Amino acid sequence: MSGPSTYNPKSGFEKWIDQRLPLPRLMHDTIQTFPTPRNLNIWYTFGGILTFCLAVQILTGIVLAMHYVANAGLAFDSVEAIMRDVNYGWLIRFMHANGASMFFLAVYIHMFRGLYYGSYKAPRELIWIIGVLIYLLMMATAFFGYVLPWGQMSFWGATVITNLFSAIPVIGSHIATWLWGDFAVGDATLNRFFSLHYLLPFIIAGVVGLHIWALHVPGNNNPLGIDVKSPQDTVPFHPYYTIKDGFYLCLFVIVFAGFVFYAPDFFGNPDNYEQANPLVTPPDIVPEWYLLPFYAMLRSIPNKLMGVIVMGGAIVTLFFLPWLDTSRVRSCRFRPLMKQFFWALVVVCVLLGYCGSQGVDAAIAGIPLLWVARLATLYYFAFFWILMPIIGLIETPKKLPASIAQSVLGDSAAAAAE
Amino acid sequence: MRFALRFTLAAGLVALALPALAAPDAAVNTTRIHPKDGKFSFEGPFGTYDRGALQRGFQVYKEVCAACHGLNHVAFHNLDEAGGPGFTEAQAKAIAAGYKIPAEPNDKGELFDDKGVRLTRAGILADKFPSPYPNEEAARANNSGALPPDLSMVVKARAGGANYVYSIVSGFHQKEPAGFKVTEGKYYNPYFEGWNISMPPPLAANAVSFSDGTKATIDQEAHDVATFLAWASDPKMEERKRMGFGVLIFLVVLSGVLFAAYRKVWADQH
Numbered sequence: 001m002s003g004p005s006t007y008n009p010k011s012g013f014e015k016w017i018d019q020r021l022p023l024p025r026l027m028h029d030t031i032q033t034f035p036t037p038r039n040l041n042i043w044y045t046f047g048g049i050l051t052f053c054l055a056v057q058i059l060t061g062i063v064l065a066m067h068y069v070a071n072a073g074l075a076f077d078s079v080e081a082i083m084r085d086v087n088y089g090w091l092i093r094f095m096h097a098n099g100a101s102m103f104f105l106a107v108y109i110h111m112f113r114g115l116y117y118g119s120y121k122a123p124r125e126l127i128w129i130i131g132v133l134i135y136l137l138m139m140a141t142a143f144f145g146y147v148l149p150w151g152q153m154s155f156w157g158a159t160v161i162t163n164l165f166s167a168i169p170v171i172g173s174h175i176a177t178w179l180w181g182d183f184a185v186g187d188a189t190l191n192r193f194f195s196l197h198y199l200l201p202f203i204i205a206g207v208v209g210l211h212i213w214a215l216h217v218p219g220n221n222n223p224l225g226i227d228v229k230s231p232q233d234t235v236p237f238h239p240y241y242t243i244k245d246g247f248y249l250c251l252f253v254i255v256f257a258g259f260v261f262y263a264p265d266f267f268g269n270p271d272n273y274e275q276a277n278p279l280v281t282p283p284d285i286v287p288e289w290y291l292l293p294f295y296a297m298l299r300s301i302p303n304k305l306m307g308v309i310v311m312g313g314a315i316v317t318l319f320f321l322p323w324l325d326t327s328r329v330r331s332c333r334f335r336p337l338m339k340q341f342f343w344a345l346v347v348v349c350v351l352l353g354y355c356g357s358q359g360v361d362a363a364i365a366g367i368p369l370l371w372v373a374r375l376a377t378l379y380y381f382a383f384f385w386i387l388m389p390i391i392g393l394i395e396t397p398k399k400l401p402a403s404i405a406q407s408v409l410g411d412s413a414a415a416a417a418e
Numbered sequence: 419m420r421f422a423l424r425f426t427l428a429a430g431l432v433a434l435a436l437p438a439l440a441a442p443d444a445a446v447n448t449t450r451i452h453p454k455d456g457k458f459s460f461e462g463p464f465g466t467y468d469r470g471a472l473q474r475g476f477q478v479y480k481e482v483c484a485a486c487h488g489l490n491h492v493a494f495h496n497l498d499e500a501g502g503p504g505f506t507e508a509q510a511k512a513i514a515a516g517y518k519i520p521a522e523p524n525d526k527g528e529l530f531d532d533k534g535v536r537l538t539r540a541g542i543l544a545d546k547f548p549s550p551y552p553n554e555e556a557a558r559a560n561n562s563g564a565l566p567p568d569l570s571m572v573v574k575a576r577a578g579g580a581n582y583v584y585s586i587v588s589g590f591h592q593k594e595p596a597g598f599k600v601t602e603g604k605y606y607n608p609y610f611e612g613w614n615i616s617m618p619p620p621l622a623a624n625a626v627s628f629s630d631g632t633k634a635t636i637d638q639e640a641h642d643v644a645t646f647l648a649w650a651s652d653p654k655m656e657e658r659k660r661m662g663f664g665v666l667i668f669l670v671v672l673s674g675v676l677f678a679a680y681r682k683v684w685a686d687q688h
Contacts, residue, residue, distance in 0.1 A: 038687060077491075084491060084496075084653060090654045090658065091658070091661070094658075240683060240687070243680045243684075244680055246676050246680075247673065250672055253669055254666065254669045257662065257669060258662075258666070261663075261665060261666070262463050262659065264658070265574065270574060270575050270576055270577050273571040273574040273575035274567075274575045
């Protein structure tokens with residue numbers, strides 16, 4: 001997509017196609033000859049892994065939808081019928097349920113990688129922003145999906161999350177009623193959530209297309225964060241990165257399969273094997289692990305509306321990231337100060353997740369987790385809105401290498417190659 | 419990294435200085451105690467269900483638990499399926515035939531006989547275990563307002579799984595600690611959240627007599643019924659673990675091949 005096409009149709013048939021619909025040319029330029037920095041490390045394989053995750057979710061989801069019944073009276077039993085009576089239904093459902101967790105695991109690694117190597121900085125702002133949009137769509141899809149088995153956590157999770165909208169002054173309760181299609185979470189809610197859960201993945205697939213398109217204009221960033229300067233700095237995507245992505249994807253699938261076959265309920269909540277019951281509230285309503293940091297932020301604010309604003313703000317902040325970072329240098333490899341604050345952010349996000357998973361009154365070593373969550377939330381926002389702009393201005397970056405080739409191959413080899 | 423550590427420490431200290439959570443000590447903390455370890459045969463990546471325990475556990479369910487607890491998601495044909503209790507098809511058919519299932523309308527369109535009693539028929543393999551009560555209200559009315567949960571998924575639906583079920587059913591007959599008074603009409607069971615359980619002690623020594631000669635102690639009965647209910651919750655476990663082993667071997671070999679290809683492709687680039 002970027003630069004002049006190197007596609008050369010060989011047969012008459014390929015020429016005929018190329019003049020009418022240059023799809024082979026697009027594929028050739030995109031996944032075959034696309035010049036890719038030669039120094040991409042393991043953390044850059046997660047883009048391919050995420051594409052795989054999306055494909056797995058869509059394929060298993062289509063099969064599950066053939067057997068699932070979106071009806072408040074039948075949904076729970078239909079999921080159990082998938083587990084017991086549908087041929088390999090247990091396998092398909094466990095792939096789908098654990099696949100969601102794997103998807104989020106991969107997306108978090110992918111996002112932190114982008115943050116560490118400054119992949120959101122010019123000229124890649126739109127790649128990052130589209131990525132945050134995908135992340136938002138993923139969270140919505142996962143939330144809708146978690147409601148579908150109609151277990152206790154499905155029902156009460158849906159109740160808690162949709163009730164957040166009622167925090168909006170004046171119109172809030174009307175919005176909640178409109179979302180439910182009823183005066184509480186019920187059959188109408190389940191049906192629309194199923195509809196949206198089936199729709200959104202295809203929208204994600206489309207936006208992923210934009211994400212990759214935007215990526216292929218400036219090309220990949222790389223661990224050094226410096227621009228590609230000569231052909232010496234790159235290798236063609238195929239076979240160099242197809243094989244590297246393939247190998248790491250296979251390792252990822254081993255972890256995935258480990259959960260599916262040996263700990264399929266690891267990420268689940270026992271309460272969700274109990275059918276939804278509007279009359280019985282579970283003692284602890286916990287969202288899925290990938291939403292826990294936001295849940296901790298929400299709970300750490302005493303005022304409901306403020307809590308919702310803070311939680312939403314945590315994600316909205318990410319859209320502004322490209323302009324909050326004032327540094328000229330992209331990669332944290334050359335940013336000694338930023339690197340430390342980055343790792344502190346990783347620790348803080350994990351800590352927030354832990355706080356979200358515990359009861360409201362929980363404490364660790366005598367410290368109430370409520371206050372841990374408050375401080376962690378404070379750091380999260382301070383990192384993006386205060387530390388990031390300031391550090392960019394006061395930090396003295398380390399010396400950048402002259403080129404990717406020189407850094408990878410050494411001075412002499414790079415010179416010899418030229 | 420050193421800075422991150424310092425930051426975390428500082429954050430911790432600040433949090434310490436904040437007003438500590440004032441939790442008034444209740445007389446007795448009735449949080450459920452940790453379940454006993456049943457040391458089940460189906461634990462671990464290669465664990466399988468003990469067929470003898472499944473059959474004995476089924477007997478305990480049938481003769482004791484089924485009086486109040488349903489098993490709505492389990493069908494009689496599951497009893498002769500691979501990875502299950504290992505009954506033959508003839509045995510499963512005989513078990514099914516021993517149950518009365520609410521009948522479909524007869525050729526006159528009737529669901530009730532002349533006396534107003536619901537018509538029934540003998541169970542077949544395709545049927546699921548019938549519920550002991552026609553509806554939730556009937557179940558509650560017969561149990562002083564408490565609802566005996568369906569047991570099809572109980573092992574998956576409780577934190578602690580089979581160990582929890584094993585501990586609950588064998589956790590009665592203990593002296594309650596000083597300061598704790600059992601609520602009227604309830605029973606003391608420290609493995610149950612709140613310690614007051616509505617279920618009366620279900621098991622007694624020799625409550626069932628096992629045909630394989632196993633001595634029917636409370637612990638044995640509890641262990642076997644927990645095994646049976648673990649299977650009821652997860653009937654595909656053995657198939658899942660077996661397939662997983664093959665899948666993992668395949669993936670490891672494939673990774674090796676891909677790694678070799680990866681090294682070869684990149685050999686001229688370093």
